[in-house]
Amino acid sequence: xxxxxSILEQGLIYAIxxxxxxxxxxxxxxxxxxxxxxxxxGVVLAVVMIRGxxxxxxxxxxxxxxxxxxxxxxxxxxxxxKVRDLLAGIIMMTALYSVNLKxxxxxxxxMYDYYTxxxxxxxNSIIPAPLKPFKTVxxxxxxxxxxxxxxxxxxxxKSGFMLRAVGDNDVLVTSMGIDKGKVRIIGLALxxxxxxxxxxxxxxxxxxxxxxxxxxTAVIGLASVIIGTNLFKKVTxxxxxxxxxxxxxxxxxxxxxxxxxxxxxxxxKLISAVLFLMILVFSMDRKKKVKAA
Amino acid sequence: MLELKNIQKYYNPGSVNEMCLFDxxxxxxxxxxxxxxxxxxxxxxxxxxxLICGSIDADRGQILINGRDIAGEKEFQRxxxxxxxxxxxxxxxxxxxxxxxxxxxxDNKGKKYGLGGGVNKARTDYYRDQLKILGLGLEDKMYxxxxxxxxxxxxxxxxxxSTMTPIDFLIxxxxxxxxxxxxxxxxxxxTDRIVHEKKVTTIMVTHNLRYAVxxxxxxxxxxxxxxxxxxxxxxxxxxxxxxxxxxxxxxxxECGN
Numbered sequence: 001x002x003x004x005x006s007i008l009e010q011g012l013i014y015a016i017x018x019x020x021x022x023x024x025x026x027x028x029x030x031x032x033x034x035x036x037x038x039x040x041x042g043v044v045l046a047v048v049m050i051r052g053x054x055x056x057x058x059x060x061x062x063x064x065x066x067x068x069x070x071x072x073x074x075x076x077x078x079x080x081x082k083v084r085d086l087l088a089g090i091i092m093m094t095a096l097y098s099v100n101l102k103x104x105x106x107x108x109x110x111m112y113d114y115y116t117x118x119x120x121x122x123x124n125s126i127i128p129a130p131l132k133p134f135k136t137v138x139x140x141x142x143x144x145x146x147x148x149x150x151x152x153x154x155x156x157x158k159s160g161f162m163l164r165a166v167g168d169n170d171v172l173v174t175s176m177g178i179d180k181g182k183v184r185i186i187g188l189a190l191x192x193x194x195x196x197x198x199x200x201x202x203x204x205x206x207x208x209x210x211x212x213x214x215x216x217t218a219v220i221g222l223a224s225v226i227i228g229t230n231l232f233k234k235v236t237x238x239x240x241x242x243x244x245x246x247x248x249x250x251x252x253x254x255x256x257x258x259x260x261x262x263x264x265x266x267x268x269k270l271i272s273a274v275l276f277l278m279i280l281v282f283s284m285d286r287k288k289k290v291k292a293a
Numbered sequence: 294m295l296e297l298k299n300i301q302k303y304y305n306p307g308s309v310n311e312m313c314l315f316d317x318x319x320x321x322x323x324x325x326x327x328x329x330x331x332x333x334x335x336x337x338x339x340x341x342x343x344l345i346c347g348s349i350d351a352d353r354g355q356i357l358i359n360g361r362d363i364a365g366e367k368e369f370q371r372x373x374x375x376x377x378x379x380x381x382x383x384x385x386x387x388x389x390x391x392x393x394x395x396x397x398x399x400d401n402k403g404k405k406y407g408l409g410g411g412v413n414k415a416r417t418d419y420y421r422d423q424l425k426i427l428g429l430g431l432e433d434k435m436y437x438x439x440x441x442x443x444x445x446x447x448x449x450x451x452x453x454x455s456t457m458t459p460i461d462f463l464i465x466x467x468x469x470x471x472x473x474x475x476x477x478x479x480x481x482x483x484t485d486r487i488v489h490e491k492k493v494t495t496i497m498v499t500h501n502l503r504y505a506v507x508x509x510x511x512x513x514x515x516x517x518x519x520x521x522x523x524x525x526x527x528x529x530x531x532x533x534x535x536x537x538x539x540x541x542x543x544x545x546x547e548c549g550n
Contacts, residue, residue: 161390
């Protein structure tokens with residue numbers, strides 16, 4: 001039971017990050033490595049703000065907006081400086097490592113005994129005693145659903161149509177008299193906003209920041225997106241965003257089961273990498289065939 | 294009115310592969326004219342369209358629309374008044390979106406793409422009527438992903454989408470070249486109807502000499518970055534494909550191939 005709750009908690013938090021990666025990877029066809037720096041950026045901002053007395057609920061929109069800022073910078077590097085997508089992300093990821101360290105002031109920063117979105121007087125009074133163990137999951141389900149529906153709504157606006165069009169056929173966007181570079185920047189901003197938002201929620205569940213906690217986030221996100229979109233490809237009635245959320249939970253379940261089977265947790269990242277490779281190979285999601293040397 | 298004045302364009306300047314495409318190229322297209330452009334490969338037809346649309350920049354010279362120089366405008370800014378249909382049918386539509394969504398995008402051209410609903414339900418019937426005119430049965434496939442349509446269907450849709458909103462220029466870049474002869478005929482007839490209904494100034498590049506003779510008010514033949522034949526009105530009506538083919542062969546002989 002505890003295992004299931006832990007999988008759901010982790011899965012739902014990472015689902016929000018995966019929704020961001022869905023925008024970059026699936027819609028914009030942009031493998032965005034910024035995430036490895038943007039996720040802990042959300043964590044450290046939330047931890048520092050809560051330690052500084054900012055109401056926990058306020059850290060969510062603030063981290064979202066700060067993440068949008070990061071995404072905008074990645075977008076500007078890619079669009080205006082004409083740096084390749086993967087490199088633009090790696091540049092940002094590297095830069096953010098120092099930024100995160102500077103904000104925290106040291107390599108790790110705990111946040112125990114502070115009120116969080118999961119633990120405050122309002123939540124504690126509203127949730128009845130028998131549901132207490134599921135408190136975190138319930139709140140996460142609500143947040144993830146709200147984010148998912150907002151994203152669904154956005155994708156069906158005119159602006160969202162342009163975002164979908166730019167990844168699909170950017171010639172059409174130019175034909176409509178719209179700057180495709182600007183649309184890409186908006187997409188990256190939105191995606192990284194979601195990633196940092198996810199980080200700020202993770203911070204309040206884990207109650208600490210560690211400077212290396214972002215390593216491998218992009219792999220988790222991409223794996224979730226690919227699992228979700230491939231597994232439910234045939235289910236047309238289901239929205240892609242729903243598939244991505246479920247994909248994130250399935251991915252976390254796979255990792256949790258691997259560790260439960262007795263694999264040393266030091267191998268965590270190795271398992272993630274191997275799992276990701278397996279997903280890529282089996283889903284045949286590779287658009288370009290790898291050239292034989 | 295569209296004017297290209299003293300256009301100069303070099304490819305790979307400063308290298309051993311330096312090639313002069315245009316040297317003092319001039320063209321004036323009055324409002325409402327339907328110009329058909331023919332010419333061999335590498336004669337500069339598509340480069341001319343790219344210069345007008347801003348896909349490439351001229352090294353020297355002016356591009357004027359109604360007397361105003363648009364050289365400083367970016368490609369996407371120029372497209373606010375230009376509709377363009379490409380040779381490749383997949384360039385004019387979004388494959389992962391359905392017909393209704395594609396038409397809604399095109400219908401909003403020139404306005405803001407903000408946070409309003411992407412699809413305007415009230416316009417659905419209008420879109421359906423427009424599709425009905427094509428006679429391809431697309432009006433019953435409003436919710437079909439465009440990627441699953443045939444090349445001819447996609448090109449018809451692309452043509453419709455490029456002319457949905459008021460535009461000053463319609464640029465057709467070998468837009469029938471990738472289609473089978475029957476579909477190409479349908480698209481060409483549709484093009485002619487749209488051009489005349491909307492009275493839009495049109496420049497059509499084609500390799501089909503018959504289309505160049507049959508359609509349009511003016512015929513240009515290009516060779517080596519120069520206009521070597523320019524006929525309008527009665528002169529154009531007297532042209533026939535064989536005659537043009539003859540001129541074509543002559544220039545080829547001069548080049549030695």
